[in-house]
Amino acid sequence: MGKIVINGGKRLFGSVCIHGAKNAVLPVMAASLMNEGVTVIRGCPDIADVRAMCGILNHLHCKTDFKKGCLVIDTSMAEYEEIKAEDTKQLRASSVLMGPVLARFGKVRLAYPGGCSIGSRPLDIHLHALKCLGASWSVSEDFIEMETTGLHPSEITLRFPSVGATENALMAAAAQCGTTVLYNAAKEPEIESLCAYLEKCGAVITGAGTECVRVRGKGVLQSAEFFAKPDRIVAGTYMAAVAACGGSVYLQGVTPSLCRGFLDVFTGMGMDIRMEGEAMLVQMYHRPVNLHKICTGAYPDFPTDMQSMVLSVASVGEGTLILKEQIFENRFKYVDELNRMGSKIKVEGNTAYIEGVSGFTGAQLAAPDLRAGAALVLAALAADGISEIEDIEYIQRGYEDFEGKLRSLGALIERVDSERD
Numbered sequence: 001m002g003k004i005v006i007n008g009g010k011r012l013f014g015s016v017c018i019h020g021a022k023n024a025v026l027p028v029m030a031a032s033l034m035n036e037g038v039t040v041i042r043g044c045p046d047i048a049d050v051r052a053m054c055g056i057l058n059h060l061h062c063k064t065d066f067k068k069g070c071l072v073i074d075t076s077m078a079e080y081e082e083i084k085a086e087d088t089k090q091l092r093a094s095s096v097l098m099g100p101v102l103a104r105f106g107k108v109r110l111a112y113p114g115g116c117s118i119g120s121r122p123l124d125i126h127l128h129a130l131k132c133l134g135a136s137w138s139v140s141e142d143f144i145e146m147e148t149t150g151l152h153p154s155e156i157t158l159r160f161p162s163v164g165a166t167e168n169a170l171m172a173a174a175a176q177c178g179t180t181v182l183y184n185a186a187k188e189p190e191i192e193s194l195c196a197y198l199e200k201c202g203a204v205i206t207g208a209g210t211e212c213v214r215v216r217g218k219g220v221l222q223s224a225e226f227f228a229k230p231d232r233i234v235a236g237t238y239m240a241a242v243a244a245c246g247g248s249v250y251l252q253g254v255t256p257s258l259c260r261g262f263l264d265v266f267t268g269m270g271m272d273i274r275m276e277g278e279a280m281l282v283q284m285y286h287r288p289v290n291l292h293k294i295c296t297g298a299y300p301d302f303p304t305d306m307q308s309m310v311l312s313v314a315s316v317g318e319g320t321l322i323l324k325e326q327i328f329e330n331r332f333k334y335v336d337e338l339n340r341m342g343s344k345i346k347v348e349g350n351t352a353y354i355e356g357v358s359g360f361t362g363a364q365l366a367a368p369d370l371r372a373g374a375a376l377v378l379a380a381l382a383a384d385g386i387s388e389i390e391d392i393e394y395i396q397r398g399y400e401d402f403e404g405k406l407r408s409l410g411a412l413i414e415r416v417d418s419e420r421d
Contacts, residue, residue, distance in 0.1 A: 003390045004403060007412035008362060008383035012247035014409045015279065018235045018254055019045040019400045020069070020228025024193040026093040027167045028226050029053045031194065032073045033060070033100040034175045035201050037223035044071040044228060048397045052091040059087055060101075078104065085111035085142065090397070098126060098146060099168035102135055103175035107147040125158055125165035132156040133172050133180070153178030153217070161186040161211065161298050167194055173215040174203035182213045188299040189258070193229060200224035232258045233305045234399060235280075237374050239266055239273075240309035241406070242282050244316060244382040249409060250279040261299060262306045265291065269317060288317035290356055295324040308334055308375035315343035316382055317356040325350045334372035337365045341379055341387070362387040367394045374399065381411055 020043035032039035054064045063074040088094040094113045101108040132154040137146040166186040173180035195208035201221035207213040235254045269288040296304040304327040314321040332347045340363045344355040362385030367373025373395040380387035403415050
């Protein structure tokens with residue numbers, strides 16, 4: 001897949017357009033199976049995860065047409081197929097197909113989802129939610145199998161506000177006649193986006209974005225159009241880049257409300273943030289000042305997907321930071337890479353202790369997962385000298401033209417393809 005080569009030490013200036021949210025688009029792509037018509041997604045990012053989901057939908061005999069940020073999905077001729085490992089191994093979000101495939105065909109056999117190895121992400125919460133709606137299930141070493149003689153409305157209580165389980169429950173419920181009530185639901189903006197799409201398809205939903213969501217399904221869903229909001233984690237990534245490198249950048253289409261959960265972290269580190277027209281201006285002209293402690297948590301708390309980026313910034317900040325990871329138990333695999341660049345980070349269990357250093361030194365690096373890969377790019381941008389980052393296929397799962405957009409801001413960055421590319 002090649003590598004990214006960065007000559008660091010440059011401040012960032014200019015404007016960047018934040019593409020549509022990956023974690024909003026993928027569930028809508030899965031939900032399109034249930035309307036048996038056409039879904040149009042505008043603002044769709046051209047990233048590896050979207051291409052992988054298109055591949056799975058094509059495997060199910062759907063038609064997809066993706067051009068210039070507009071994805072058209074026709075599911076009218078969809079047919080049931082087993083979803084094998086070669087389809088799911090690169091895409092953790094394939095788990096959100098369980099609810100829609102079950103609702104459409106009455107059965108699903110899905111190989112365990114792949115994606116990033118950042119810790120256990122058990123599917124028992126998904127299975128519980130769908131069992132409440134009338135599904136039976138069995139699991140083997142390689143597959144999850146579910147079937148139903150007919151789904152029905154229900155009351156569902158999730159033991160943890162899992163985003164994926166909430167999405168599966170909402171989608172399956174929207175395709176049934178009657179009212180389903182979901183308690184302890186996830187509250188992320190991506191859940192609100194999915195509910196907005198399902199409402200356009202004909203469902204009536206109240207409480208989206210709260211812990212209690214009511215879904216009154218109509219049985220037959222209709223074709224709909226969906227507009228993807230900017231990706232809040234991508235916006236946070238560019239904010240972190242400015243915090244680490246210094247500079248002044250306009251984030252087009254981004255608002256402070258979109259960045260709830262981590263905006264106060266950057267302002268606390270000394271970043272100047274304000275709205276100017278339709279863009280959020282982020283500026284940093286001094287070394288970041290570390291906060292005492294940050295803990296990840298379910299929305300609206302500090303998001304686990306921003307953990308690695310903020311840790312990269314804190315590594316070159318003044319003072320110390322304690323960062324506690326409370327969602328995934330294996331999300332500090334990139335720390336060894338940062339320490340090779342000169343950071344002073346010690347990990348004990350689910351907690352990282354960071355002592356800020358005056359700067360990084362370029363190094364040979366490898367991205368262990370999507371967000372950690374982005375964090376290594378940020379560290380390399382701030383480093384003195386040249387860094388090379390391999391395994392960049394992880395980064396391409398969630399960032400559209402990452403190198404090109406950073407280059408437009410003044411970064412000295414390029415992708416070097418391998419011979420097999």
